[in-house]
Amino acid sequence: MGEGLRYVGAAERRARLGLRHRLAGAARAGSPEEVADSLVALHGTDPATVYLAVGARLAEPAKTVVETERALYEERALVRMHGMRHTVFVFPTRLTAVVHASTGLAVAARERASLVKHMATAGAPDAAWLAEVEASTLAALARRGQATAAELAADEPRLRERFVYGAGKSYEGVHTVSTRLLRVLGVEGKVVRGRPLGSWTSSQFRWAPAPAHPELDVAGAQAELLRDWLAVCGPATEADLKWWTGWRVTEVRRALAATGARAVSLDEGTGYVVDGDVDPVAGPEEPWAALLPGLDPTAMGWQRREWYLAPELWPSLFDRSGNVGPTVWWDGRVVGGWAQRGDGEVVWRLLEKLGSVERRAVEAAVAVEAERLRGWVGAARVTPRFRTPLERELSA
Incomplete structure (x- = not known):
């Protein structure tokens, strides 16, 4: 622990989490926009995660789906795009330029270099040909407003061209130009995911033109993104910041210096908070329970998680790639997992050893949250994209 620095223990970190992540009862939000603003980013790799993460944090979750779709697809107050670590997130629109400059470029x-190289290796047309296809595709998308890859290929047939990727390798496969090109255009900030073809749980997305945004200085954008994230998730270590952003450690340190972040002492070493956030934070008045989805931004917020998730629970709650499944929370720490069965019932299991009095309190609070969740999910059936051992067992 850092000598002379204020010590921030696990209990205070959990208190900050409950309030700033909109999970404690009194801290719950009034809209999806408030949730996204509070968290900076919602994981979007699994489409259902966005809605489940929002619903868990709304004071009145009955209109979770309608209000989230409004924010995403009608008002564009929220945008689904590639961000940190080349992962798909949902961001407040105000942050699209910041994310693009700080992590996307x-x-x-x-x-793009990878696509051009792989096409050249496969004997596919050259970069000039690809530039023509790209311009034609963007023009077609602008005319349509939003479209699937198949619809765009009807306008620009060259998108259907195929090339062999990794010929002779164990991972050899055949890619279409549309698959790779639209992915590149996404990370370049030229297109974003649009409304899905199916329900809110569907992963069959249309594409849409990206909202216009200014081109920002990279260092300035990194400082802004780090400041926003630390205000929600601080204190955090350099290792946490490097993991969450995907930046080099030199970039993390430069951004910390630019924001005037303050150092504090944590159990795992030196951590950082935004300037003005060093003083102790009082916790919520009442303990709280929450059912958070797989890949929830709180559960996946830090590289070091021992302060809110006991290591002995990890084998049940994570898949082999490190993706977290649905989790049960009690007053700032993970105590179990949950799943939805085929008949819609929300079931859970407590994994952490609790005293009899605390266990009864947790069970009562979790039962309320399970009924709350089932109430707004309705007839929808949600299966996490990345399934974990406990979720599989509970949903069977």
């Missing part, structure tokens, strides 16, 4: 350069 570097990834986009690598993705």
Whole structure:
């Protein structure tokens, strides 16, 4: 622990989490926009995660689906796009330029170079041909407003061209130009995911033109993104910040210095908070329970998770790639997992050892949250994209 620095223990970190992540009862939000603003980013790899993460944090979740779709697809107050670690997130629209400059540009350069290289290796047409197809595709998308890859290929047939990726390798496969090109255009900030073809749980997305945004200075954008995230998730270590952003450690340190972040002492070493956030934070007045979905931004918010998730629970709650499944929370820590069965029933299991009095309190609170969740999910059936051992067992 850092000598002379204020110590922030696990209990205070959990208190901050409950309030700033909109999970404690009195801290719940009034709209999806408030949730996204509070969390900076909602994981969007699994479409259902966005809605489940919002619903868990709304004071009145009955209109979760309607209000989230309004924000995403009608008002465009929220945008689904590639962000940190080349992962799909949902961001407040105000942050699209910041995310693009701070994390997207570097990834986009690598993705385009990779596509051109793979096409050349496969004997596919050259970069000039690809540029023609790209311009034609963007023009078609502008005319349509939003479209699937198949609809765009009807306007620009060259999108259907195929090339072999990784010939002779164990991962050899055949890619269409549309699959790879639309991915590149996404990380370049030229297109974003639009309304899905099916329900809110569907992963069959249309594409839409990206909202216009200014081109920002990379260092300035990184400082702004880090400041926003630390205000929600601080204190956090350099390792947490490097993991969450996907930046080099030199970029993390530069952004910390630019924001005037303050150092504090944590159990795992030195952590950082935004300037003015060093003083102790009082916790919620009442303990709280929450059912958070797989890939929830709170559960996936830090690289070091021991302060809110006991290591012995990890084998049940994570898949082999490190993706977290649905989790049961009690007053700032993970105590179990949950799932939805085929008949719609929400079931859970407590994994952490609790005293009899606390266990009864947790069970009563979780039962309320399960009924709350089932009430707004309705007839929808949600299966996490990345399934974990406990979720599989409970849903069977």
